[in-house]
Amino acid sequence: MNIDLSSLSNYMLILTAWAGAFLAALWLSLIFWVYRDIRLRSRDVFMRILAILVTAILFLPGVVVYLILRPARTLEEEYQQTLEEEALLQAIEDVQLCPGCGRRVKEVWQVCPNCHTKLKKPCHVCGRLMELPWNLCPYCGTPAPGMRREGMTMDEALRSIPVEMVETPKEAEGSPAVEETPLEVPGEEVAGDHQ
Ligand SMILES: [Zn+2]
Ligand SMILES: [Zn+2]
Numbered sequence: 207m208n209i210d211l212s213s214l215s216n217y218m219l220i221l222t223a224w225a226g227a228f229l230a231a232l233w234l235s236l237i238f239w240v241y242r243d244i245r246l247r248s249r250d251v252f253m254r255i256l257a258i259l260v261t262a263i264l265f266l267p268g269v270v271v272y273l274i275l276r277p278a279r280t281l282e283e284e285y286q287q288t289l290e291e292e293a294l295l296q297a298i299e300d301v302q303l304c305p306g307c308g309r310r311v312k313e314v315w316q317v318c319p320n321c322h323t324k325l326k327k328p329c330h331v332c333g334r335l336m337e338l339p340w341n342l343c344p345y346c347g348t349p350a351p352g353m354r355r356e357g358m359t360m361d362e363a364l365r366s367i368p369v370e371m372v373e374t375p376k377e378a379e380g381s382p383a384v385e386e387t388p389l390e391v392p393g394e395e396v397a398g399d400h401q
Contacts, residue, residue, distance in 0.1 A: 236269055237261050247277040 237258055244257040257276065261268040279287070304311045306323030314335065316326050326335040329343035330351060336343055341350045 233265055240272055244276065246280040
């Protein structure tokens, strides 16, 4: 009887030690898992410490509480979603609408064909289309007529425009007048019929 009792208590002791070790290992690994998880989900140091403390103190119920309260998305997922939202916004902004009638217009149109609202203006030097508020051609750097860059006098602004574009090309004087080709008189004179 004594032997049986002592061996039973030995078994109980081993079982308890095993269970204790298992629980301790589980406790530590849960803390470690929460630490890794919250690190992916929050940059806030206070949040991280709180999550670990809740798990360490409450053990399994603490993990449940953590799972309920943790941020739904990881930082990586949030970043991806921000990128997607920006791409969507960009796509929406890319659809150009006429400010006059609200219809879709193409990027290369100067005037809305529906309501005749001016949409773009061509650079007077390189001819590419500029937005209406721009006062400087982004392609060739020419100031739009009547506009000047900061710290630039009007003369300087105009000087950067090629001269032949500023001055209206005059007609070359003394150009040969259009020569009128004299009507050719039929060379064959009517030969008098002398018979
Ligand atoms: Zn329009
Ligand atoms: Zn230009």
